[in-house]
Amino acid sequence: MKVPTRIPLQLAVPRLQFVRPFHQSIARAANVAPIVGAGPPPDPPTPAARNAQERLERRRKHAELLKTAREIRSAQEGKSETVARRFWKEVTVREVDGALQVHLDARPLRHPNTKAIIRLPLSKPNLASALALEWDILTSAQQATKQHLIPLTSLVCRALDILEDDASNRPEAAKIRTAITNTVLRYLDTDSLLCWAPPAGPHDRRNDAGESLRDVQKKAAEETVSYLTTHVWPGITIEPVLDGHSIVPRKQPEGVREVIQGWVMGLDAWEIAGLERAVLAGKSFVAAARIVAEWSEGAVGTGRMLPLGRFSVEQAAKATSLEVDWQAEQWGEVEDTHDVNQEDVRRQLGSVVLLVSGTGKQRY
Structure with a gap:
């Protein structure tokens, strides 16, 4: 005699499955806004500079625009960028005690570390003139603290340091x-x-x-x-x-x-x-x-x-x-x-x- 197999009720009755639709938003047509731009159209793109002269001219114009923007911003803030912030007006080369010296007005140029006066041989007038020109193009005393703005001064001071080290009587x-x-x-x-x-x-x-x-x-x-x-x-x-x-x-x-x-x-x-x-x-x-x-x-x-x-x-x-x-x-x-x-x-x-x-x- 076979015993009938009993199936659980929860398996015999099919369960309802929840189906989630893929799209729930209502499709709407795009609303294109009209073009209401004012003024002339922009200039077409220009090719890159093909030589060093064009790049130099482009950088010069860019620097002038930045300078103008700084002056406008400073004027709005009540300041003036055009006022020179360096403490000297003229840079000259003078012969003093058998050596050439660069003078910032009446002050002789000094070594940034030892504070000694920078003295150049009389046989190096071109070096003295170039050193004076380097300081004449500075616009502030703060720039004199940046080595990349006074590379010739750094090189001269290096030579003077070697000269002083050679003349010393120290064991080293x-x-x-x-x-x-x-x-x-x-x-x-x-x-x-x-x-x-x-x-x-x-x-x-x-x-x-x-x-x-x-x-x-x-x-x-x-x-x-x-x-x-x-x-x-x-x-x-x-x-x-x-x-x-x-x-x-x-x-x-x-x-x-x-x-x-x-x-x-x-x-x-x-x-x-x-x-x-x-x-x-x-x-x-x-x-x-x-x-x-x-x-x-x-x-x-x-x-x-x-x-x-x-x-x-x-x-x-x-x-x-x-x-x-x-x-x-x-x-x-x-x-x-x-x-x-x-x-x-x-x-x-x-x-x-x-x-x-x-x-x-x-x-x-």
């Missing part, structure tokens, strides 16, 4: 000179002028003369190295630190570093300060050494003895940035990056030329 004398020598010699092993690209392949770019990047780098390096090994460090051989497909820089032959180190330690205060600035600007020790050697009025200067063309700031800047310029010509430059860096390198190398050069009759 020439400490600054030794630190600078150790710093700049490190760049000899990674010199931007001695790092050459691998040999060009069939698809690599060449210039109008048919030269590859390696050919251009090699030509620039050999010219500078030949000058140095002939007139500055005769008898030594300087080799490229990166050549071919190598990725690990190699050091110079034995004895080269010792000769160059002795030359750096023998520079006067103005020359070694200029060498430090040039090396840090161009990342090239050999290019910086040639600038100092050709332009210096001191004992290491070769410009008065050799009837050769000066290694100009423009030539040095191009030599230290060959690869960057080569890539920018092929792929284009980044606005406000490559152009700003190029101008900054030229500014720093130009300050080195002002620092080490002179009339050749150095008296202090």
Whole structure:
């Protein structure tokens, strides 16, 4: 006898399922508002500036607009931006006690740390005039506290610090000179002028003369190295630190570093300060050494003895940035990056030329 299976009541009776509709809002037609704009239509977009002159003009106009806006805002607040806030009116160069001094009205320019009067040799009138011009374009005393607005003053003070350190009788004398020598010699092993690209392949770019990047780098390096090994460090051989497909820089032959180190330690205060600035600007020790050697009025200067063309700031800047310029010509430059860096390198190398050069009759 079979026992009937009993089904629970809740399973036997179907349950009502709640169904939620997907759309609950009422569709409405779009209500387009009429265009009621006033005035002429906006100007069409203009292409980006294609050269440095156009970019410079655009930045000048932008600066004028910002200045006008500040003046309007200051006038509304009861202030005046046009009033000069610096405490001096005129900047002059004077000869005082056998040295050149920059005067802010009647006050001599002083070292920001030691408060000593900045005294320049009589043989450096161009440096004194450039230093005076740097302070003449400042609009407030507050700007004088910003190092990027007085770069030449900082460089001159660096040379004066080295001069004072060399003349001191302390046991740790020439400490600054030794630190600078150790710093700049490190760049000899990674010199931007001695790092050459691998040999060009069939698809690599060449210039109008048919030269590859390696050919251009090699030509620039050999010219500078030949000058140095002939007139500055005769008898030594300087080799490229990166050549071919190598990725690990190699050091110079034995004895080269010792000769160059002795030359750096023998520079006067103005020359070694200029060498430090040039090396840090161009990342090239050999290019910086040639600038100092050709332009210096001191004992290491070769410009008065050799009837050769000066290694100009423009030539040095191009030599230290060959690869960057080569890539920018092929792929284009980044606005406000490559152009700003190029101008900054030229500014720093130009300050080195002002620092080490002179009339050749150095008296202090």
